[in-house]
Amino acid sequence: MQMESGSVAAGSAATQRTSVRYWVLAMLVIASAVNLGDRANLSITGSAMSADLGIGPVALGYVFSAFAWAYVIAQLPAGWLLDRFDSIKVYGISLVLWSLCTMAQGFLGSLSTAAAIAGLFVLRFLLGLVESPVSPANSYIVAAWFPVRERGLATSIYNSAQYIAVVVFVPMMGFLTHRAGWPSVFWIMGALGLLLAIVWFQVMRQPLAHPRANAAEIDYLREGGANIAADEKKAAGAQRIDFGAVRFFLRSRLMLGVYLSQYCLTSLQYFFITWFPIYLVKGRGMNIVEVGLLATLPAIAGFIGGISGGYLSDRMLRQGFGVSVARKTPFVAGMLLASCLVLCNFVVSPYTVVALMSLAIFGKGLAAVNWAVVSDTSPPHLVGLAGGMFNLFGSISGIVTPIVIGYALQATGTFTGAMYFVAAHGLVGAIAYLFITGKIRRLEVTQ
Numbered sequence: 001m002q003m004e005s006g007s008v009a010a011g012s013a014a015t016q017r018t019s020v021r022y023w024v025l026a027m028l029v030i031a032s033a034v035n036l037g038d039r040a041n042l043s044i045t046g047s048a049m050s051a052d053l054g055i056g057p058v059a060l061g062y063v064f065s066a067f068a069w070a071y072v073i074a075q076l077p078a079g080w081l082l083d084r085f086d087s088i089k090v091y092g093i094s095l096v097l098w099s100l101c102t103m104a105q106g107f108l109g110s111l112s113t114a115a116a117i118a119g120l121f122v123l124r125f126l127l128g129l130v131e132s133p134v135s136p137a138n139s140y141i142v143a144a145w146f147p148v149r150e151r152g153l154a155t156s157i158y159n160s161a162q163y164i165a166v167v168v169f170v171p172m173m174g175f176l177t178h179r180a181g182w183p184s185v186f187w188i189m190g191a192l193g194l195l196l197a198i199v200w201f202q203v204m205r206q207p208l209a210h211p212r213a214n215a216a217e218i219d220y221l222r223e224g225g226a227n228i229a230a231d232e233k234k235a236a237g238a239q240r241i242d243f244g245a246v247r248f249f250l251r252s253r254l255m256l257g258v259y260l261s262q263y264c265l266t267s268l269q270y271f272f273i274t275w276f277p278i279y280l281v282k283g284r285g286m287n288i289v290e291v292g293l294l295a296t297l298p299a300i301a302g303f304i305g306g307i308s309g310g311y312l313s314d315r316m317l318r319q320g321f322g323v324s325v326a327r328k329t330p331f332v333a334g335m336l337l338a339s340c341l342v343l344c345n346f347v348v349s350p351y352t353v354v355a356l357m358s359l360a361i362f363g364k365g366l367a368a369v370n371w372a373v374v375s376d377t378s379p380p381h382l383v384g385l386a387g388g389m390f391n392l393f394g395s396i397s398g399i400v401t402p403i404v405i406g407y408a409l410q411a412t413g414t415f416t417g418a419m420y421f422v423a424a425h426g427l428v429g430a431i432a433y434l435f436i437t438g439k440i441r442r443l444e445v446t447q
Contacts, residue, residue, distance in 0.1 A: 017216035020207075021145040025154055027204055028138055031095060032161035034193050035134050037169035038102045038127065039067060040273040041189055042120075044173040044291075045182035047281050049120075052182070054113040061406020064274040066121045068398025070128030075395065076246070078132040079388025087140045088204045090133050095200060097130035099193025106186030135371075136387025143375040143383050144207055147224020149317055152326070152372045156310025159368035162269065163306065163361070166299030170277075174291060227383065245382050249389055252443060257436030258373055259393035261331065264429030266394035268338050268364045270401045271422045272298065275415075276357065283415045284350035294354050301358035305365025309334060313369045324440040327373050330366045332430045337363025339426030345419050363426070370433075377443050397425070 042049075042064065050060060081090050105123050108116045138158050146154045173185045207213055207221055207228040221228050249255045277295055280286045286294070309330035316326035341360040344353045371390075378386035401422065408417040 015214075015216055017220055018212060018214045020210055020213040020217060021154075021221070023212075024141065024145050024204065024210075025157060027200065028141060028158040029161045029164065031091070031196060031200065032134070032138060032158055033165040033168065034095075034189070034196055035098065035131060036162040036165035036273070037173075038098060038189055038193065039131070040165060040170065041102070041173055041185050042105075042124070043274050043277045044170060045177055045185050046274075046278055048177050048182040052109065053111075053116045055117060057409045058406045059117055060278075061403045061409075063117065063120050063124060064270075064402035064406070065399045066124035067128040067131075068270070068395045068402075070125040071132050071395040071398060072392055074129050074132035075136075075388040075392035076385070077388075078391075079136055079385035081133055082137055082140050082387070083382065083385055086206065087133075087137045087144075088206060091137045091141070092197060092200045092204070094130055094133050094137075095193060095197045098127055099190045099197065101127040101130060101190075102186050102193060103190030104186075106183035106190070109181075109183050132388075132391075135391045136374075136383075139371055139374050139387040139390075140383050143227045145221065145226060145228075147221055147226050148376070149224060149314060151375055152313035152317070152369055153307070153310035155372040155375070156306045156313075156365075156368050159371055160303045160306035160365065162273075163299040163301075163303035163365065166273075167296045167303070170295050170299070178287075245385055246389065248443075249386060254377065254437050254440065254443070255389075257432045257438070258370065258377070259390065260432040260436065261335075261370060261429045262390055262394040263397045264335065264425040264432070265338075265364065265367050265370065267397040267401045267422060267425040268341075268360065270398045271405070271418070272357075272361060272364075274402050275405050275418065279415050279418075280350065280353070284353060286350060294351075297354055298358040298361040302361035302365040305334065305362035306368045307365075309366035309369045310372075312366075313372065322439075323376055327369055327376065327440055328433050328437075330369050331433050334363040334366030334368075335426045335430040335433070337366065337426075339363075339423045339430075341426070342419055342423035345416050360423075360426075367429070373440060376440055379443060 046060060046064075049055060055063070101123055105120065108119050108123075111119060139155070142151060142154050142158065169189070173189075176182075176184045176188065205211070207218060207226070218228060276298075277291045280291045280294065312330050313326045316329065317323065338360045340356060340363070344356050347353060347356070374387050374390050375383065404421060405415075405418040408421070409415060
């Protein structure tokens, strides 16, 4: 009898569902944090580089935008890569390549001003090319590893990696710039990425190929609507970019509203990771070490907002609200809060500016649930392409925002116009979700 009880207990333990998906999510957060740190490093080193190399505000604005030019160009090819090849491997190769591009930027200090600007533009452009699969791959992997009812929170968690990057890396980069010089930032961040790539290839797998995910967890994912077999079906997948699917997405009013909203949201992100630290140095008289520490406060607020937005959205779904209400509520509320950034023009204290920026970035975090809409609306076999197009439209603002701010700063000598410009995006994004997108639903491609 005792032996029988032991067998029952062993059987129960054997069928207990594993939680490998949370370890997968943790790796996405870490990789995304390093990714965003490598995008943001120029904002921390920018003042020192400008002084050393004689780079003016307009030239710096174009350098800031170089990443986004490439990012926009590469989004459709990146989406095709993810729909054609294993998303885990594509992500890992991207991680290796972007880390090498980051390290190379540290060797520009001995060049003339013109050569340094050209070299920096080229390397930031290459960085955008090789990083282009990352955001759609995050969406792809989350769609494979998480059921619909957990996807909003999971999406918000990996999106919150951008704030973790600021909290962890920005103070470190500010300290390194002050004590060891700006090239050290690029060398150390690049080396960190290469070490992470080794870990990535060792531990990351698709659901059906992961040795630690048991049948109970796979069944849970399958029954919850996760796209667990998406990568298994790629051998017979599309051999080229499906421009018919591109036209399908562009003709959808729902997706056009989503794309416009992502454009607006990304404008806020690019201001924060490009000009905001320089604004605190040149516009508010702080030193780079102070900026490195104070910039963590908006990032912490953004992280809290991101987790709150995903939690609120998933909770509303569990309470019976439709997907439209559950996704739109945190997004609209967040974008309206983000527009409070304009109040920075009416205060004197730099600490009040940081507080207002914290409120705005908290709102941006709430709105990050919009990445879940890509998984909610995309046909399962087009998640990669849908994510690439979503990121393409968002990244256009990564071109526009830094350049507009650079010209405004050169023309007026202040950041006043820049704050109006960025804050207006919060209002436009909220309006787009309220009046353009309509009902959020799964789209079906009709042949």
